[in-house]
Amino acid sequence: MTKQMGKVAFIGLGVMGYPMAGYLARQASAVCVYNRTSAKAEAWVKDHGDAPASVSSASSPGAAAADADMVFLCVGNDEDVRSVTLGPEGALASMVSGALLVDHTTASPALAMELAQACAEAGVGFLDAPVSGGQAGAENGALTIMIGGSESDYQRGIPALECYAKKHALMGGVGSGQLAKVVNQICIAGILQGLAEGVHFAQQAGLDVDAVVDVISQGAAQSWQMNNRANTMAKDDYEFGFAVDWMRKDLDIALRTARQIDAKLPLTALVDQFYGDVQAMQGGRWDTSSLLRRLTRRPG
Secondary structure: OOOOEEEEEEEOOOOOHHHHHHHHOOOEEEEEEEOOOHHHHHHHHHHOOOOOOEEEEOOOHHHHHOOOOEEEEOOOOHHHHHHHHOOOOOHHHOOOOOOEEEEOOOOOHHHHHHHHHHHHHHOOEEEEOOEEOHHHHHHOOOEEEEEEOOHHHHHHHHHHHOOOEEEEEEEEOOOHHHHHHHHHHHHHHHHHHHHHHHHHHHHHOOOOHHHHHHHHOOOOOOOHHHHHHHHHHHOOOOOOOOEHHHHHHHHHHHHHHHHHHOOOOHHHHHHHHHHHHHHHOOOOOOEHHHHHHHHHOOOO
16 A cells, blocks of 8 residues: 555546546545536545545646645646646646656657756656556556656655556656657557457458457457457447547657657558548547448448
């Protein structure tokens, strides 16, 4: 069990942040939350009113971060991160010197460097710490966290990270966490396209997809995506999970970064185009396993 922490703030209560903040409420002495939609923050406070921590919500990111030992972010993209951290009502405007800012958003490595500089000027520590594991991982406290920053800041953050992580590791200096998340998304995109083609082939061949997956998932083809998505793909069910819109945002980061470092990502670029096809089918909010839908061309 992690040792109890002092006051923390959590900014961004989406499908990931909502349960992550809940795990912090089990260990911190106080948790103050902020969400752009205030009703979501109020609901979180109500849901966690019996937590060991004192829980509250704030009307701005800065108000939530005031006097907090650690501030956590989990929002949508680079601009969302800037909007809740910088400026007169941003978290950094009220964070005390010596506090720690942890960004769980999947954002660009360049933004991580920008935030680290702003934090250094404010005397605040910083970790870029994107997560993997999806909504289920957040709800079960079983996320994987890839971290960039200093060893000392990482050590300070460990008690909090262990509240909702099954695995966390320091990848290197600032930006390294985001770079590692790029690797994660590249691998997932390729696996999902292969899985979509495999399921499609099985269907066209008249095979029982569930039976095939039950066998091959015990061999070299096994993956998290196969174990958790093959059956729902076979049922043409995509109204859940990690949205295509968010995956395209992540793959854009991957492809832009690849150009900067001269990395070759031909498959990633191709799968990104395929996700564009899914968006054109009005599937932007479908789960990323919906790559199969563009092969079957069934309407939504």
